[in-house]
Amino acid sequence: MTSSIHQKKEQPSSEPFISLTDISKSYDGKDYVVYDLNLAINKGEFVSLLGPSGSGKTTTLMMLAGFETPSQGEVRMGGKRLDKLPPYDRDIGMVFQNYALFPHMTIAQNVGFALTVRNVDRREIKARVKQALEMVELSHVANRRPAQLSGGQQQRVALARALVFEPALVLMDEPLGALDKRLREHMQYEIMRLHRELGLTTVYVTHDQSEALTMSDRVAVFFDGRIQQIAPARELYESPHNAFVANFVGENNGLDGRVSAIDQNTASLALAGGAVIRGGISQSLSVNTHGMLFLRPEQLRIAKGDENLGNRVSGVLEDIVYCGDHHRVRVHLGENDRLVCKLTNSWEHSLPAIGSKVDLTWRIEDCKVLPPLLASAQSSVSS
Amino acid sequence: MNATVPAPAVSPTAPDTLNDAERLQAYRRVKRRESRKALLLAAPLLLFLLVTFIAPIGTLLLRSVQNPEVPQAMPDATALLQQWDESGLPDADVYAAMARELVEASKAGELGRVARRMNFYNPAMRSLLLKSARKLKRMSVEDAQLALLEVDGRWGDKEIWRVLKRAGQSPTPDYLLNAIDRHVDQDGDVASLPPEESVYMAAFSRTIWISLSVTLLCLALAYPVAWLLANLPERHSRRMMLLVIVPFWTSLLVRTTAWYVLLQPNGVINSLLTGMGMVSQPVPLIFNRTGVLIGMTHIMLPFMILAIYSVMKGISPVYLRAAQSLGAKPLGAFFRVYVPQTLAGVGAGCFLVFVLSLGYYITPALLGGAGDEMISQLISIQTNQQLNWGLAGALSAYLVIFTAIFYFIFNRLVGIDRLRFG
Numbered sequence: 001m002t003s004s005i006h007q008k009k010e011q012p013s014s015e016p017f018i019s020l021t022d023i024s025k026s027y028d029g030k031d032y033v034v035y036d037l038n039l040a041i042n043k044g045e046f047v048s049l050l051g052p053s054g055s056g057k058t059t060t061l062m063m064l065a066g067f068e069t070p071s072q073g074e075v076r077m078g079g080k081r082l083d084k085l086p087p088y089d090r091d092i093g094m095v096f097q098n099y100a101l102f103p104h105m106t107i108a109q110n111v112g113f114a115l116t117v118r119n120v121d122r123r124e125i126k127a128r129v130k131q132a133l134e135m136v137e138l139s140h141v142a143n144r145r146p147a148q149l150s151g152g153q154q155q156r157v158a159l160a161r162a163l164v165f166e167p168a169l170v171l172m173d174e175p176l177g178a179l180d181k182r183l184r185e186h187m188q189y190e191i192m193r194l195h196r197e198l199g200l201t202t203v204y205v206t207h208d209q210s211e212a213l214t215m216s217d218r219v220a221v222f223f224d225g226r227i228q229q230i231a232p233a234r235e236l237y238e239s240p241h242n243a244f245v246a247n248f249v250g251e252n253n254g255l256d257g258r259v260s261a262i263d264q265n266t267a268s269l270a271l272a273g274g275a276v277i278r279g280g281i282s283q284s285l286s287v288n289t290h291g292m293l294f295l296r297p298e299q300l301r302i303a304k305g306d307e308n309l310g311n312r313v314s315g316v317l318e319d320i321v322y323c324g325d326h327h328r329v330r331v332h333l334g335e336n337d338r339l340v341c342k343l344t345n346s347w348e349h350s351l352p353a354i355g356s357k358v359d360l361t362w363r364i365e366d367c368k369v370l371p372p373l374l375a376s377a378q379s380s381v382s383s
Numbered sequence: 384m385n386a387t388v389p390a391p392a393v394s395p396t397a398p399d400t401l402n403d404a405e406r407l408q409a410y411r412r413v414k415r416r417e418s419r420k421a422l423l424l425a426a427p428l429l430l431f432l433l434v435t436f437i438a439p440i441g442t443l444l445l446r447s448v449q450n451p452e453v454p455q456a457m458p459d460a461t462a463l464l465q466q467w468d469e470s471g472l473p474d475a476d477v478y479a480a481m482a483r484e485l486v487e488a489s490k491a492g493e494l495g496r497v498a499r500r501m502n503f504y505n506p507a508m509r510s511l512l513l514k515s516a517r518k519l520k521r522m523s524v525e526d527a528q529l530a531l532l533e534v535d536g537r538w539g540d541k542e543i544w545r546v547l548k549r550a551g552q553s554p555t556p557d558y559l560l561n562a563i564d565r566h567v568d569q570d571g572d573v574a575s576l577p578p579e580e581s582v583y584m585a586a587f588s589r590t591i592w593i594s595l596s597v598t599l600l601c602l603a604l605a606y607p608v609a610w611l612l613a614n615l616p617e618r619h620s621r622r623m624m625l626l627v628i629v630p631f632w633t634s635l636l637v638r639t640t641a642w643y644v645l646l647q648p649n650g651v652i653n654s655l656l657t658g659m660g661m662v663s664q665p666v667p668l669i670f671n672r673t674g675v676l677i678g679m680t681h682i683m684l685p686f687m688i689l690a691i692y693s694v695m696k697g698i699s700p701v702y703l704r705a706a707q708s709l710g711a712k713p714l715g716a717f718f719r720v721y722v723p724q725t726l727a728g729v730g731a732g733c734f735l736v737f738v739l740s741l742g743y744y745i746t747p748a749l750l751g752g753a754g755d756e757m758i759s760q761l762i763s764i765q766t767n768q769q770l771n772w773g774l775a776g777a778l779s780a781y782l783v784i785f786t787a788i789f790y791f792i793f794n795r796l797v798g799i800d801r802l803r804f805g
Contacts, residue, residue, distance in 0.1 A: 066707075086712075087704070087707040088710050088716075094704075102706075114709035117706075117715060161709065162709075165709070
């Protein structure tokens with residue numbers, strides 16, 4: 001797998017804090033939910049598992065938590081085998097999707113639950129609960145029931161409850177999914193603050209890419225039970241490893257073509273309409289195979305006069321959509337090839353009319369030629 | 384601009400035209416109209432309930448304090464007796480009125496009712512009244528006191544007159560006292576009846592005890608089943624639910640008679656047990672407490688299962704996971720996190736089963752023995768055989784009051800109000 005090669009580069013020389021090695025999970029022995037997964041997480045790191053539903057990210061999290069057992073492979077934390085331990089002995093704090101606060105207990109009892117079952121002295125429980133609630137700025141609701149709290153407050157209580165026993169690892173399963181956009185952004189900063197201040201090791205599952213990109217040290221993109229790429233946000237966005245990652249993270253123009261020439265770091269891609277485009281390569285490609293061009297819409301611009309930034313194609317302007325701070329312009333290049341172009345709204349752009357001929361130009365290093373992914377990946381990506 | 388649009392009654396553009404009082408009035412008018420409509424829709428049902436349910440029950444409960452038989456048949460004697468101070472024998476005019484009205488009541492055919500009423504106070508009264516009336520009819524009475532004493536010496540007994548005086552009082556506490564094995568003695572104090580006449584307190588406590596046992600048995604059996612129903616995959620749980628529901632749909636009488644057959648000394652269960660050599664003699668399973676408990680538990684079980692299931696269905700399994708991730712072992716997580724959340728269902732189930740058991744009749748009547756009579760059987764005997772509707776009403780009143788108190792307590796504890804089925 002490319003991902004395992006990739007992550008070995010990043011690992012420090014010492015043993016990682018958490019390692020999932022050659023993990024596979026199947027319920028029926030035929031179809032794998034997670035296949036041949038390798039993931040290493042360092043102490044204090046914030047790693048997001050990002051992917052569409054059914055990609056295996058939640059199953060991976062559940063295997064870490066102990067609610068699912070891997071069919072193959074082993075999970076280690078701090079050098080200790082984890083996959084043989086029941087969930088209650090793993091010392092892992094977990095924040096659930098809908099918080100799972102116990103409705104029959106007060107907030108203080110909820111937060112103190114982990115300490116109560118560990119038979120911690122009552123006075124100490126009280127002190128630590130108070131401290132945990134102060135940490136999430138909710139001391140005043142200690143005696144209320146979960147149902148009396150707003151969604152954001154419940155979320156913070158769930159955080160306090162998962163952190164109060166100072167677990168070695170914190171797992172979060174789409175914890176912000178039920179909140180509205182504004183609150184979600186606020187909570188993202190809250191979680192980042194806690195992560196930083198407490199030096200937590202965090203694994204965070206989400207299907208929201210902007211959440212993953214803003215919060216994480218590294219993001220693991222899941223698809224089809226495999227990690228497609230694991231990298232820091234910027235690397236993920238700017239140099240996706242394959243078609244799936246390029247399409248899933250951020251918006252992308254994908255054009256099908258045939259690789260017509262390769263020289264060192266660039267490849268030439270011949271489109272069906274006849275145009276030839278040059279772009280960077282990061283994986284091995286061979287001439288005359290199928291290739292895909294990936295190009296972010298914001299890298300494109302409408303060429304003025306003879307302007308050529310490295311690639312230049314011409315087409316017919318099909319569509320203009322006003323989006324507040326920018327216009328989305330779609331240009332038909334011929335056959336099935338279309339490019340979407342994001343034009344910032346400013347005085348310097350005068351938009352051509354629909355149906356007029358336009359030339360688009362962009363730099364060679366801003367686009368990539370990638371090998372296409374499996375057929376199944378392609379179909380679900382395009383939808 | 385407003386000219387084209389008809390202004391609504393409370394229009395934001397015309398805040399000055401209506402003051403707050405008028406607005407409130409308009410609001411109330413609409414509310415009243417709505418509640419009238421709702422009442423109209425519910426009226427047929429309310430009427431039906433009133434005629435078939437509330438009125439009969441109310442009448443029966445009223446019977447427990449009414450005492451009309453004696454005053455109606457012998458108005459003068461009753462009225463005069465009320466003025467008697469119980470120090471000596473009553474005055475001559477009381478005797479005279481009694482003698483006259485005994486004959487009149489007998490001729491009018493009302494003496495039978497009076498005799499039956501008096502019989503509830505004292506079994507000797509019936510024969511005394513009937514015999515006296517019969518004999519008085521045949522003689523010419525000059526001095527009523529002498530005549531009565533001649534007919535039967537007991538007319539000189541103060542106690543007879545005291546009972547007659549009590550029987551003339553309406554409303555009376557006597558039925559209500561009788562229903563808890565008490566009466567008003569010669570000194571006017573409330574006292575316990577002699578042990579051989581005390582049946583109702585024992586029956587009440589037996590009823591409560593049986594209901595409690597059935598409730599606990601049902602709870603113990605239903606809780607795991609409800610858990611399975613709520614946690615099995617849909618396909619299996621639906622099939623299992625059918626097993627719960629089908630007996631529920633079957634007639635109560637059919638199920639009870641089925642147990643009647645099964646539990647016989649040479650019935651299926653005993654043949655099986657002896658056949659397997661587990662017991663040498665048939666185990667007595669019927670006409671005793673065992674039979675009652677088996678039959679009632681079986682019949683009440685669906686109520687308990689459904690009540691608990693309806694609550695369990697709404698409890699996400701994620702709570703158990705959360706508890707485990709926080710370090711609770713599976714059993715601890717179950718008792719600390721799962722069970723407390725099911726308490727509303729447990730409470731509702733217990734309440735249903737307990738209250739239904741309190742009024743149970745057919746099953747204990749068929750499967751129970753002499754020592755297993757529940758209070759509703761005694762009420763039925765008083766209503767249908769003894770025709771003592773006053774006492775039946777009094778016993779029912781206690782049952783209703785007890786149920787109401789029990790409901791109140793349970794509602795406070797577990798909040799049955801909050802529960803919804805389905």
